[in-house]
Amino acid sequence: MTEQGVRWTAEQVLALAPDDASRKAGGKLGSAGPWSGTGSGGGAVWGLCKGSGRTPYRTVVDVTGPAYTCSCPSRKFPCKHALGLLLLWADGGVDAVGGDEDVKAPDWAEEWLAGRRARAEAARAAADAGGPGDPGPADPEAARRRAERRAARITAGAQELEQRLADLLRGGLASADRPGYGLWEETAARMVDAQAPGLAGRVRELGALAGSGPGWPVRLLEECALTHLLDRAWLSADRLPGPLAATVRSRVGLTAPPEGPVVRDHWLVLAQYDSSDSRLTTRxxxxxxxxxxxxxxLLSFGPVGRSPQLAFPVGAVVEAELRPYEASGGLRAELVELVEQFATPAVPAPPPVGGPVAAALAAYGRALREDPWLDTWPVTLTDVVPARAEDGWQLADARPPADAPGSAGDAGHVAHAVAPHADERPDTGLPAAGEAPREAIPLTRAAQNHPGLWRLVALSGGAPVTVFGEVGHQGFRPLAAWAPDAPGETVPLV
Incomplete structure (x- = not known):
């Protein structure tokens, strides 16, 4: 992207914030008051921000990354100063300096930018020359023995976990919360010792479910069944089809490099969000x-308390090369190369092709055949309306199906049929009196309480919208939406 290109919107900038506190703090710094020495050019923005000390903070953003540096002591990434500078730039408050070939950034900014350019040139030169590549293990036989030893440890861990599950069911799930979380954590630690972090994660999830609220024994039984299925799949991996065996290896925690063919395209950034546990932040x-x-x-990781470095503004388009992984249904990919950096598209980027609720649920059902441990699957719902039901918010088809009502596909247990009521208004998204029921999918519990829900309701205003999100056994989590009158404007919901 160049200066020279289209500036980001304020919404795209705020989508980069690692948390709500940074978003609010960055918003306060998005005016010219605290800034001096600002400038932009060559795909970079820089400026000095007055803080509580005598020396202002030096902030530089490479918007072609994006990448950030700031002299402040914040551990957040990007910090509030970088967000404030980008907001000021997005609002036209930062003047361009020179052009691509004649950028006069101050020395303190140019030093950091030059280092990034040098590293990028070195990487390109290595790629053009064939690069050092991955020569493989120095000793293939030693690598094979290490892999066999780890597989044996995982097998022992899976067998021990099977015994733990059998003891749990023999004693009855109703009393599973009495030992407390310590016993689960001890079992998880045993899975870590067995070099099976995927199994350890599932054990911790079981421990969190015990006593977690009304209906917890049912949820615990479901997760125990899935964990048992994963154990048995690992113990029988040699008899599984190749793709399913790769999924099992990935689920127990055996990582493998991406091996699919490189895919080059102009990619629309649909959504970006973080999740954290006590050890890691995942973007x-x-x-x-x-x-x-x-x-x-794309997955990016950072230590607990710090957001990952890879960050894309929602709604922007980037030309890039991705290499998919074999597992995860081919969805997960590795960023190989950014060919052309971020820009708001001159031609509106349309949303992904979607369909009604039944089609989305059928897609999730098909994905479950390939990966029974799949929590969610990305889908796009078209012509849906947010509607309030007795048990919470849901997304309902704006029109009833031609053969209404019918099966919702392989995962149809998630869907609801919206029943007609005589006193419903025509702009509520629910069927009018005498209309056939429409398919609807409930939002997840987290989405019911997220501010993005109200943004979606306001965007719809009772009219059909297109929504991208993740569908799973707990419902649908909306991540981005498009209004009918602005199909090229991606509205983030997380």
Whole structure:
């Protein structure tokens, strides 16, 4: 992207914030008051921000990354100063300095930018020369023995976990909350010792479910069944089809490099959000290829308390090369190369092709055949309306199906049929009196209490919208939406 290109919107900038506190603090710094020495050019923005000390903070943003540096002591990434500077730039408050070939950034900014350019040139030169590549293990036989030893440890861990599950069911789930979380954590630690972090994660989830609220024994039984299925799949992995065996290896925690063919496209950034546990912060970035029609997931990780470095502004388009992983249904991919950096598209980027609620649920059902441990699957719902039901918010088809009502597909247990009521207004999204029931999908519990829900309701205003999100056994989580009168404007919901 160049100066020279289209500036980001304020909404795209705020989508980069690692948390709500940074979003609010960055918003306060988005005016010219605290800034001096600002400038932009060559895909970079810089400025000095007055703080509580005598020396202002030096902030530089490479918007082609994006990447950030700031002299402040914040551990957040990007910090509030970088967000404030980008907001000021997005609002036209930062003047361009020179052009691509004649950028006069101050020395303190140019030093950091030059270092980034040098590293990028070195990486390109290595790629052009064939690069050092991955020469493989120095000793293939030693690598094979290490892999066998780890597989044996995981097998022992899976067998021990099977015994733990059998003891749990023999004693009855109703009393599973009495030992407390310590016993679950001890079992999880045993899975870590067995070098099976995927199994350890599932054990911790079981421990969190015990006594977690009304109906917890049912939820615990479901997760125990899935964990048992994963154990048995690992113990029988040699008899599984190749793709399913790769999924099992990934689920128990055996990582493998991406091996699919490189896919080059102009990718629309659909959504970006973080999730954290006591050890790691995980950032999920959903992309949609304009030419290929593929949906891809990039994962980026950071230590607890710090957001990952990879960050894309929602609604922007980037030309990039991705290499998919074999497992995860081919959704997860690795970023190989950014060919052309971020820009708001001159031609509106349309949302992914979607369908009604039944089609989305059927897609999730098909994905479950390939990966029974799949929590969610990305889908796009078209012509749906947010509607309030007795048990919470849901997204309902704006029109009843031609053969209404029918099966919702392989995962149809998630769907609801919206029944007609005589006193409903025509703009509520629910059927009028005498209309056939429409398919609807409930929002997840987290989405019911998220501010993005009200943004979606306001965007719809009772009219049909297109919504991208993740569907799973707990319902639908909306991540982005498009209004009918602005199909090229991606509205983030997380």
């Amino acid at each position: 999920r970035i959903w992309l949609h290829g304009r030419s290929t029609g593929r949906t891809a997931l």
